[in-house]
Amino acid sequence: MNESDMNESEQKGQLPADTGENIGLAGEAVDAIENLSGVHPGYRRAHARGICCRGFFRPSGLGMEFTEAAHLQEQQVNAIVRFSGSSTDPAVADLLSPAKGMAVQFILPEGEVTNLVGVTVPVFFARTPESFIDIVRTAHRLRTGTLGPLELMKEIVSHFTESKESLLAVKRLKPPASYAESQYFCIHAYVLVNAEGRKQPVRFEWVPESGVRTLSAEAAAQQPDNYLEDELELRFKDEPAIFQLIAVLGEEGDATDDPTRTWPEDRRRVDLGRLHISEIIPEPEGLVMDPARITSGMLLSDDPILSFRSAAYAESYHRRTTER
Template sequence: MFSDSENHRSDPLSGSTADSADKHDQLYVTEAEEAVDELERVSGVHPGYRRAHAGGFCCRASFLPSGKAAPFTTAPHLQDREIKAIVRFSGSSTDPALADLLSPAKGMAVQFALPDGGVTNMVGVTVPVFFARTPSSFMDMLTTLNRTKAGKMPKSEALIHFARHFGESRQSLLALKRLKPPVSYATNLYYCIHVYILVDAEGRRRPVKFEWIPDLGVHTLSIHDAAALPDDYLEKELELRMLSQPPSFKLNIVFGEEGDPTDDPTKRWPSDRARINAGRLVLLEPIAEPRGLLMDPTAVPEGIALSDDPILNFRRETYAESMKRRSGGH
């Protein structure tokens, strides 16, 4: 576990780093193993499944860029040619069998097939912020939850631990509390909660966030109505919807301004930030999840760089560790 002062930090506009990359890479690997251990303790090990967002539903999709992002980035999937994509919708639970209703936050991960044969990913969720600012606070909250559930920590002590992180988790908890069951995976707004850096042809760097806006609008159900539906109603609904009218999403790029945090996924940017419509994603047909599908949000192409967000940078090793375990049948 490393403290805030040991976090891997960089200037998001210059790309400079404050500490040795090798040192922090090893710290991230060690913490990734510990994080996946704790995720496995939440609902047990489910062989072959992801350690979070375990249950999922995949679609073949097509992304048509608008061209409006091209002046700000050389990223190939944001230029002017149609891009093939795979979209994976999911609940947030570590249990793949959990009913849709019982997993309030939903996820939408998009993998773009790049012209050079590589891939890049965007990972979105239905809450605009994360609940932990650093890997160490994430681990502290997850460990506290598991120890309390297992009867290894008194509730009074657990409350002290959670109170320590209330300032950073407050916005996420409030957003989660406001969530209602969606009518469809296609009627959610999905936030890519981390900051990225767009890099243009001249090397200029601009901090941004991404949002997927449903063309159908945001529509929800009452708890009572959702409870009457099958446990996997969202998958069944989307399958039927795609047979009649392929749903679609608009990709918004939100531009940060001076003073907007780039290293804190628990904080929102002001709502008046400039936005552009970078393109439209159309869901075409359901597919079986491809073997070895890895939606790593740190896999970015030329023209996009990672910000100094420690949670974002931590995800690379955590996703890799989860993939290693599920590929091994664990």
């Protein structure tokens, strides 16, 4: 990717100007999700049930070599975090929505924010907005037949090979012991820009300081529906949840436009700092964890899903806040 591939608003590191095409497609994408999973008024159209927390991010200073982004210098910044289950149905038990989400909003000076949104699998199941819509519609069509969840997954992979890695990763997931002991991948490539204008493609990960811990199937079966929220509440009585923010540095030839593929495992990892989370809060009004909303010193990559998410999240926000 090079500078000429980015539009002007991306180069300023601001919210991407939504193309009319994305806005039209966003409506289709949210319709496709609703057709597959039903409408739950007032809730997000994906990751419907979640819990918001307050915390702060203390940068390590190692990011300064790569970016002028305000949260990656030396000053601590406040953050809002939302942990969630991936289901579109807010009533689904924690155990039944295998992938979990962690969305972080850094609160920056002068009313700016940067959102980094992660999930517990390293790749996404669709390469473009169009194929996302196609896959969700196909899942809907197949599900109205007699297929169980496993056969449905196999059938989708046979239609869409791009989904294979992601669906295998979901299949391999074990129930997490805690939201605070899970690792989250922000999936898309971003570009860090330093004071000299040097550009570095990166992928971000949130790594739990206390390590990753999962439950056996037997232990998980004993847990109440909301066990992850209960666990977080108990944990915060004694200790914060701490996550390290890692930037994985892309090298020449690493695709920045494909969220369905990982980069080679030997890529350099830079420790950008630590997020401390210690308090559950009510959801702040107007919260939209749009991952394309970033501050200067960062750019969106050419991943078409990344910029598309702005319009899709705005559409979901509009529907969930105007329907009751």
